[in-house]
Structures are given as C-alpha cells and as structure tokens.
Amino acid sequence: xxxxxxxxxxxxxxxxxxxxxxxxxxxxxxxxxxxxxxxxxxxxxxxxxxxxxxxxxxxxxxxxxxxxxxxxxxxxxxxxxxxxxxxxxxxxxxxxxxxxxxxxxxxxxxxxxxxxxxxxxxxxxxxxxxxxxxxxxxxxxxxxxxxxxxxxxxxxxxxxxxxxxxxxxxxxxxxxxxxxxxxxxxxxxxxxxxxxxxxxxxxxxxxxxxxxxxxxxxxxxxxxxxxxxxxxxxxxxxxxxxxxxxxxxxxxxxxxxxxxxxxxxxxxxxxxxxxxxxxxxxxxxxxxxxxxxxxxxxxxxxxxxxxxxxxxxxxxxxxxxxxxxxxxxxxxxxxxxxxxxxxxxxxxxxxxxxxxxxxxxxxxxxxxxxxxxxxxxxxxxxxxxxxxxxxxxxxxxxxxxxxxxxxxxxxxxxxxxxxxxxxxxx
Numbered sequence: 037x038x039x040x041x042x043x044x045x046x047x048x049x050x051x052x053x054x055x056x057x058x059x060x061x062x063x064x065x066x067x068x069x070x071x072x073x074x075x076x077x078x079x080x081x082x083x084x085x086x087x088x089x090x091x092x093x094x095x096x097x098x099x100x101x102x103x104x105x106x107x108x109x110x111x112x113x114x115x116x117x118x119x120x121x122x123x124x125x126x127x128x129x130x131x132x133x134x135x136x137x138x139x140x141x142x143x144x145x146x147x148x149x150x151x152x153x154x155x156x157x158x159x160x161x162x163x164x165x166x167x168x169x170x171x172x173x174x175x176x177x178x179x180x181x182x183x184x185x186x187x188x189x190x191x192x193x194x195x196x197x198x199x200x201x202x203x204x205x206x207x208x209x210x211x212x213x214x215x216x217x218x219x220x221x222x223x224x225x226x227x228x229x230x231x232x233x234x235x236x237x238x239x240x241x242x243x244x245x246x247x248x249x250x251x252x253x254x255x256x257x258x259x260x261x262x263x264x265x266x267x268x269x270x271x272x273x274x275x276x277x278x279x280x281x282x283x284x285x286x287x288x289x290x291x292x293x294x295x296x297x298x299x300x301x302x303x304x305x306x307x308x309x310x311x312x313x314x315x316x317x318x319x320x321x322x323x324x325x326x327x328x329x330x331x332x333x334x335x336x337x338x339x340x341x342x343x344x345x346x347x348x349x350x351x352x353x354x355x356x357x358x359x360x361x362x363x364x365x366x367x368x369x370x371x372x373x374x375x376x377x378x379x380x381x382x383x384x385x386x387x388x389x390x391x392x393x394x395x396x397x398x399x400x401x402x403x404x405x406x407x408x409x410x411x412x413x414x415x416x417x418x419x420x421x422x423x424x425x426x427x428x429x430x431x432x433x434x435x436x437x438x439x440x441x442x443x444x445x446x447x448x449x450x451x452x453x454x455x456x457x458x459x460x461x462x
Contacts, residue, residue, distance in 0.1 A: 052271070195279045196282055200239070226291070227239050234282075398417055407441075422442045
C-alpha cells in the first residue's frame with residue numbers, strides 16, 4: 037500500500053498533463069514590429085483600473101509616450117500614447133476582458149517619439165522604483181495586475197525570492213522566449229530593480245527551454261540568473277533557498293528597466309500570433325490599442341478563422357469579434373479554422389480530473405455539487421484554491437467544461453443565488 041501524504045494523495049500520482057508544443061515556427065523567428073495601423077483604440081484606464089479623462093483636445097497631435105489621459109480621481113494615474121498620431125475623440129466599447137470602457141481614438145502617424153537619455157539606475161531607492169512603476173502604469177502580463185502594487189505588497193513578506201517567470205508552459209505562446217533572446221540583460225536588470233524595490237533576498241529567471249536554447253541564454257547572463265524547470269503542465273515553481281517565491285512577467289521586467297533607464301512608459305508588448313488560420317506565425321511588437329483584427333491581418337490569414345482566442349489554449353478567452361483592442365496582459369492571440377470539441381456526455385466519474393489537478397482538488401465532485409445545487413457543501417472542497425489552469429477540462433473524456441464549473445464555485449465564495457424562470461432577476 038502506497039504511503040499517503042497529509043493531503044490524502046498518493047505521492048506516486050503524477051499531477052498535471054502533458055501538452056503538445058506548438059511554439060514553432062513563431063518561437064524561432066525574430067520579433068517584428070507591426071506596420072502602423074490606420075487607427076488604434078486605447079482604453080482610458082490607469083494601471084490601477086481607475087478611469088481617466090482625455091488630457092488633450094480633439095485633433096491635437098501627440099507623440100509616442102505623451103500623456104493621453106489622467107485619472108479622474110487625481111491620484112496620478114495616467115494613460116500614455118502608445119504611438120504618435122492625431123487624437124480624434126472617444127468611443128465606448130465592450131471589451132471581453134475589462135468590460136465597458138471609454139477609449140481614445142488615435143489616427144496613427146509614421147513618426148515616433150525619441151528615446152530618452154540613459155540614466156544610471158544604481159542609485160535609485162526602493163521608494164523611487166515603486167513610485168516609478170506606479171506612475172508609469174506598468175502592468176504585469178502574468179496576471180494583468182499593476183506591478184507597483186504587487187511589489188509594494190510583497191515588501192511586507194519575509195525571505196522572498198523574486199522570479200521572472202518565462203516558462204511559458206502552454207502550447208503556443210513564445211513571447212517571453214523571444215524577449216529574453218533579444219533583451220536578456222535588460223530583463224535581468226529590470227528584475228534586479230524590482231527585487232530591490234521589494235527587498236527580496238534574491239532573484240532569478242525561470243525558464244523551460246531545450247538544452248541548446250538554454251545554453252545560448254546562459255552565455256548572455258550569469259550562472260545564478262537562470263533557474264531551469266521541468267515537468268508536466270502546470271509546473272509550480274518550487275521554494276528556492278527556503279524562500280517564498282513571487283512571480284512577475286519578463287515583459288514587466290523589461291518595461292521597468294526601460295522606464296528607469298530611459299524614462300519610457302510602456303507603450304506595447306510582444307504578442308505571439310499563431311494558430312492554423314494564421315499564414316505567418318510570428319512574435320510581433322504591438323502597440324497597446326491595436327485592434328486584434330489588424331494584428332491578424334498583419335501576419336496574414338490563410339483561412340477565415342472560426343474562432344479567435346485572446347491568450348493561449350488552456351486559459352485564453354474566446355472572442356466573437358476581433359474588433360477589440362489589445363491591452364496589457366495579452367501576450368498571445370490565436371486564430372483557428374475550426375473548433376474541435378469532444379461530444380458532450382454526462383460525467384462518468386473516471387477521476388482523470390483528480391489526477392490532473394495540481395492543487396489536489398476534486399473537480400468532478402465540485403461540479404456535481406454545483407449542478408445539484410448543494411451550495412452549502414462546496415466550501416468543504418476548497419474551490420477557492422483553483423487557479424484556472426484548465427488541466428481538468430483538458431483530460432475530461434466527456435468533453436465537459438470542468439474548469440469553468442470549478443471557477444464558478446470559486447468566484448461565488450458561497451454566495452450562489454438561484455434564478456427561477458427565463459430572464460428573471462432576483
């Protein structure tokens with residue numbers, strides 16, 4: 037009889053799932069700058085989520101990096117222009133990620149803002165780094181949260197190791213790999229600034245790379261800068277030197293360095309464009325506010341896509357219309373000819389979702405209690421520990437959206453209300 041751990045799970049069960057790698061050919065191609073679209077649509081939201089008012093008048097000309105909007109609350113939140121262009125007004129849109137939002141419309145110009153003079157960052161204090169991360173509105177692409185707020189919260193922790201997570205475990209996305217290949221030293225220096233701001237014991241960059249690519253990256257950095265991980269999806273970063281591990285994105289590190297060294301606000305990010313409907317899969321430098329349809333058109337469509345994903349296949353969001361702007365946090369856009377979905381069946385109780393769950397949850401039982409309206413018993417199954425990795429849905433032979441059910445139970449936090457009839461609101 038196998039030994040049982042304190043969580044009641046056999047240590048010999050291999051958690052997670054094996055995912056196919058679909059990163060090529062985008063991963064092996066250089067980053068390219070998107071050709072300027074005729075117009076971009078920039079959500080007027082500060083990094084902390086507060087709404088901003090336009091700081092300029094209609095038909096004013098702005099340069100890349102100029103202030104475009106200022107927070108209504110007057111707390112210093114700003115939106116910066118990601119391109120040079122002419123401001124032509126505002127438009128209200130429904131964005132699938134951030135909801136209803138007012139956006140600034142810019143007609144793009146070919147000219148760009150100048151790079152600022154280099155400033156030595158060695159003398160910057162912890163507070164100066166935090167204030168700069170907040171004022172520049174740097175967003176961590178890993179979770180879409182303001183970098184300044186995350187670093188300030190982590191200052192209260194003891195024995196912390198700060199890790200730039202470049203593992204990119206999902207099948208398609210290779211944006212972090214591409215950024216590291218081009219700007220490894222600047223990413224490392226930005227990570228060092230973030231570690232200084234939060235008082236971390238140390239820092240490193242976590243990667244999941246073939247040996248050849250890992251060796252090439254090690255040639256650019258110090259031995260202690262990299263931490264190579266392996267395992268099934270999703271791989272959890274282990275405790276390093278007995279420290280709590282806190283994660284930030286590679287592109288957030290680069291943005292922090294560019295802001296500190298050159299005074300540049302983050303104006304865009306590298307996005308992986310892939311999928312079987314895309315003619316030329318690429319990693320593309322995309323200004324924030326560029327419409328998804330313009331990015332796909334730039335890379336070329338071999339087929340008219342049946343559906344488009346913002347994000348990778350395990351955790352991405354399906355959009356019905358590609359007429360939505362890119363925003364901080366979107367580092368992968370996928371377009372597919374058709375959607376392959378298993379025929380739906382009732383749960384057969386096979387337990388594959390249990391074996392796949394790296395949080396040691398019972399997804400099928402959470403789903404069953406939710407469907408049977410046994411809401412008072414949900415909290416005992418700890419759905420709040422779900423991180424939405426999608427592994428349980430991936431292995432379900434009945435084709436059920438198990439992850440969506442578990443997330444519904446998690447986000448309800450015990451407050452689930454029944455609705456009677458069609459369209460009745462209680």
